[in-house]
Amino acid sequence: xxxxxxxxxxxxxxxxxxxxxxxxxxxxxxxxxxxxxxxxxxxxxxxxxxxxxxxxxxxxxxxxxxxxxxxxxxxxxxxxxxxxxxxxxxxxxxxxxxxxxxxxxxxxxxxxxxxxxxxxxxxxxxxxxxxxxxxxxxxxxxxxxxxxxxxxxxxxxxxxxxxxxxxxxxxxxxxxxxxxxxxxxxxxxxxxxxxxxxxxxxxxxxx
Amino acid sequence: xxxxxxxxxxxxxxxxxxxxxxxxxxxxxxxxxxxxxxxxxxxxxxxxxxxxxxxxxxxxxxxxxxxxxxxxxxxxxxxxxxxxxxxxxxxxxxxxxxxxxxxxxxxxxxxxxxxxxxxxxxxxxxxxxxxxxxxxxxxxxxxxxxxxxxxxxxxxxxxxxxxxxxxxxxxxxxxxxxxxxxxxxxxxxxxxxxxxxxxxxxxxxxxxxxxxxxxxxxxxxxxxxxxxxxxxxxxxxxxxxxxxxxxxxxxxxxxxxxxxxxxxxxxxxxxxx
Ligand SMILES: Nc1ncnc2c1ncn2[C@@H]1O[C@H](COP(=O)(O)OP(=O)(O)O)[C@@H](O)[C@H]1O
Ligand SMILES: [Mg+2]
Numbered sequence: 001x002x003x004x005x006x007x008x009x010x011x012x013x014x015x016x017x018x019x020x021x022x023x024x025x026x027x028x029x030x031x032x033x034x035x036x037x038x039x040x041x042x043x044x045x046x047x048x049x050x051x052x053x054x055x056x057x058x059x060x061x062x063x064x065x066x067x068x069x070x071x072x073x074x075x076x077x078x079x080x081x082x083x084x085x086x087x088x089x090x091x092x093x094x095x096x097x098x099x100x101x102x103x104x105x106x107x108x109x110x111x112x113x114x115x116x117x118x119x120x121x122x123x124x125x126x127x128x129x130x131x132x133x134x135x136x137x138x139x140x141x142x143x144x145x146x147x148x149x150x151x152x153x154x155x156x157x158x159x160x161x162x163x164x165x166x167x168x169x170x171x172x173x174x175x176x177x178x179x180x181x182x183x184x185x186x187x188x189x190x191x192x193x194x195x196x197x198x199x200x201x202x203x204x205x206x207x
Numbered sequence: 208x209x210x211x212x213x214x215x216x217x218x219x220x221x222x223x224x225x226x227x228x229x230x231x232x233x234x235x236x237x238x239x240x241x242x243x244x245x246x247x248x249x250x251x252x253x254x255x256x257x258x259x260x261x262x263x264x265x266x267x268x269x270x271x272x273x274x275x276x277x278x279x280x281x282x283x284x285x286x287x288x289x290x291x292x293x294x295x296x297x298x299x300x301x302x303x304x305x306x307x308x309x310x311x312x313x314x315x316x317x318x319x320x321x322x323x324x325x326x327x328x329x330x331x332x333x334x335x336x337x338x339x340x341x342x343x344x345x346x347x348x349x350x351x352x353x354x355x356x357x358x359x360x361x362x363x364x365x366x367x368x369x370x371x372x373x374x375x376x377x378x379x380x381x382x383x384x385x386x387x388x389x390x391x392x393x394x395x396x397x398x399x400x401x402x403x404x405x406x407x408x409x410x411x412x413x414x415x416x417x418x419x420x421x422x423x424x425x426x427x428x429x430x431x432x433x434x435x436x437x438x439x440x441x442x443x444x445x446x447x448x449x450x451x452x453x454x455x456x457x458x459x460x461x462x463x464x465x466x467x468x469x470x471x472x473x474x475x476x477x478x479x480x
Binding site for chain 1: 247248250368371373376378379380381427428429432
């Protein structure tokens with residue numbers, strides 16, 4: 001699945017944090033998105049996903065235009081997302097239940113075993129460390145990609161990991177055969193991507 | 208304080224109102240703690256006060272129009288629950304809208320009551336039932352709503368677990384969050400209104416909120432929280448009811464104190480997510 005943005009601007013209230021961004025990511029292509037804190041990377045990613053609705057412009061998934069609000073849950077199923085805010089929720093949820101939310105528990109389990117977190121399956125999420133949590137979210141995303149999802153959006157997926165973990169996860173991401181947009185400050189991730197976009201002052205340029 | 212002998216106690220159990228009360232407590236203690244878990248999970252404790260007063264407004268409208276007051280109360284609560292659903296996704300939450308709803312509902316209720324010339328106390332009595340004065344129609348009502356609650360839980364357990372954990376994670380998992388929130392808020396509103404009618408305002412907490420608060424300390428997932436909440440509610444309320452009869456005390460305080468005591472014990476097991 002390909003992803004194309006045409007003149008996308010995103011707003012927080014009256015503040016424009018992303019202005020007139022356009023790009024195209026082909027199927028299977030991996031793109032890193034870098035930029036300073038507060039430059040609008042997460043907002044842009046959340047807009048692509050449909051979590052942030054205050055935007056103008058066109059976001060085309062596989063050439064298909066924006067969906068109406070009521071059909072959003074279908075779009076969510078076609079995108080695997082790793083959030084930046086590693087939420088632990090306000091109500092207990094088991095690791096296994098989060099993995100099952102990929103709708104592909106077998107694939108998620110396999111990924112979790114490979115990422116060395118399946119032994120935590122019966123633990124509630126709020127008892128995990130930041131790095132363990134990121135591995136679980138990655139396993140969930142890989143599960144979704146084994147199902148309907150054909151695009152990966154990852155928001156700083158290695159931020160909470162140790163050096164060894166960063167290289168390990170960077171390689172796992174690089175091996176995924178789907179279009180990927182990954183926000184990162186991590187050289188290990190960046191160096192494995194096909195292209196790098198940089199956000200500054202709400203504008204995007206390829207570097 | 209008079210204490211019954213065992214013979215007097217078993218005699219009491221032969222009485223139809225007592226049997227009806229035990230039956231109603233049992234049904235409510237199995238289903239309503241799930242509503243409590245929803246309320247705790249969505250962090251909307253304010254929904255109780257809001258819906259009690261909306262139910263009062265419904266009763267007042269029923270009295271004015273000559274319709275069944277309890278039914279009017281339930282319908283109005285369902286509508287009010289649905290009306291708050293679009294606001295549920297906001298970071299500020301629902302406690303503001305609930306406060307607004309409560310104030311407006313009580314004012315409107317008093318206004319409508321004065322229009323129809325009904326004494327406000329009469330309306331309050333219709334709203335605040337007593338478990339020992341349970342009528343057959345109340346048992347039917349609580350049974351229907353309990354089935355609704357259990358059905359919703361069994362049907363949507365996975366999605367509910369994700370929604371209560373985190374709204375955005377639920378969205379990203381393809382859960383139809385808006386629809387599920389709407390259904391949830393309507394069911395919560397109906398359950399609160401029906402429970403007030405069944406047990407009185409005080410007792411609502413002993414079948415919904417208190418068991419859920421205790422379960423939150425013991426459970427590690429939605430399913431285990433629900434199981435614990437039901438256990439706490441059934442054990443606490445039946446025990447409380449037995450104590451009520453034995454010590455010949457009003458049921459409200461006794462049941463709340465018993466379930467509340469069990470809830471307090473759960474805090475000994477230090478674990479707060
Ligand atoms: N919920 C919000 N409400 C208002 N402003 C926000 C919100 N989230 C982010 N912002 C602002 O939007 C800008 C971009 O934020 P973000 O997209 O999170 O940046 P990045 O991910 O690049 O660090 C920042 O100035 C931030 O303060
Ligand atoms: Mg960010």
